[in-house]
Amino acid sequence: MQGAWTPDQVRDAERSVFTSTPEPVVMRRAAFAVAVHGARLLAETAGAVAGRHVVLLVGAGGNGGDALWAGVEFRRRGAGVTALLLSPDKAHPAGSAALRRAGGVLVDAAGPGADTAGVGAAAAGALERADLVVDGIVGLSARGSLRPLAAELVSRVAAPVVAVDLPSGVDPITGAVDGPAVDADLTVTFGGRKPGHVLGTGSVRSGAVVVAGIGVAEHLPEPDLFVLDAADVGAGWPVPRPQDDKYSQGVVGVAAGSATYPGAAVLATGSAVQATSGMVRYAGSAADLVRSHWPEVVATGSITDAGRVQAWAVGPGIGTGASGREVLRHALESGRPVCADADSITLLAEDPTLWDARDPDAAVVLTPHAGEFQRLAGEVGADRVAAAREVARRFDVVLLLKGNTTVVAAPDGRVLVNPSVHAWPATAGSGDVLTGLIGALLAAGIDPWLACGYAAHAHALAAELAAFGPEAGDDPVGAPIGASALLRSVPAAIRALRAS
């Protein structure tokens, strides 16, 4: 499990470092790492470093300072270096002087000979001839969308890019992109990942993220934002032990589907069947259809005679009327962990007295998409982590917020994010598959916060395998999948996770 730290946490750690190591030394370490990894990228893409042309985009702060010092390192390796200064009077003085001494060319990005977009002739020409661009416009202290000159330069970049710390234009805290932003092949960050690397579009804009040690990591606090590796998920996924039987591995109850939405029952039970190897019970009006698709499911018509379970997954397709309400109430009263999805969330939003049925000792997981979240607690807003964290605290639940990046907040404030690289899971019924996975993991006794993280990870991988697998051909963009195809890929996803 990897941590991610907010800019404030990083700045605090940097201040501690500076008590023993002078700031310029720390900056030189950061710049050296940028140059080492940037040179590797340049050698891969342009065949060599010496004789190639590196362009630095240099902002007014420490991020620009890193870029300038990285430019010095590129000069040492024989590359030509042109630094485009966005604010020439504020460019890092020591870095600027060092680059000049090393034979780099420093130009005012805005002139002379500015074109209609405000870009100087020398800057425009340098960008056209670039073999590699080092993005040092802005890092930890970025605020809002890029200013016009920065935005214009970024939109003209055609060469491979190494971003210093964060791709400029990506919000460091939310990962949101509002306007032009750097699309990095590689981001070299320092001490630890930032939320901007793992959330929203930021995870895609960062490219490959390299965390360089510059002495900061040792001073960072315990993180409260995490990303699971495939290996974490594989290692944590329940596997039957020799002494296990079908009951000891945990029985999950699925209450989903109705005469109007029978598919939700088939998808949610199917995914529970494939997630773990214990036993799946089903309760609801789609029992016959469930049996015909999944004969191993023990299905009954009513939740009141479903039998014993270790966790409930409740909600997809149960409707928001009186019968759905009673199903949810029964699950909440059971004293077992409950994954409440879809109609369950709407029911809780419409009638908060349903919370009274909850056994306070049993975990509740809510899995809203943005619309369901809004019913429950208002607009998600740009800061999805803060929104999920606040609602998890308020309702004392694990809250899984669906979307391209899945955010899982625990009531104690810990947050897991599952960055997604593609959007194929955005298909009707795919949420039902997720509900089944979470329910099965809860029944197996996995910590609810981790269960959500594991399930989101496996779900995204299953969608990827379905969209890019043999059935879909070799198309690099993938092919559309339905939730049934996603469901069929769940066992392969679990196998791949366990192998990693």
Ligand SMILES: NC(=O)C1=CN([C@@H]2O[C@H](COP(=O)(O)OP(=O)(O)OC[C@H]3O[C@@H](n4cnc5c(N)ncnc54)[C@H](O)[C@@H]3O)[C@@H](O)[C@H]2O)[C@@H](O)CC1
């Ligand atoms: N604090 C330190 O000593 C260290 C900092 N390091 C580097 O320094 C960076 C942080 O430096 P700073 O705190 O000076 O800040 P930044 O360099 O991230 O940004 C500050 C500058 O960017 C401008 N800016 C902010 N938002 C902008 C926008 N939307 N469009 C255009 N310009 C914008 C601001 O006006 C300000 O001049 C880190 O990201 C890292 O790259 C590293 O050298 C490691 C050590």
Ligand SMILES: Nc1ncnc2c1ncn2[C@@H]1O[C@H](COP(=O)(O)OP(=O)(O)O)[C@@H](O)[C@H]1O
């Ligand atoms: N743009 C997207 N990129 C990646 N995953 C997405 C995207 N939009 C939705 N998802 C995922 O797809 C699933 C959709 O769930 P949900 O909205 O409940 O759909 P349904 O109710 O049709 O089953 C969730 O796991 C969600 O995180």
Ligand SMILES: [K+]
């Ligand atoms: K940057």
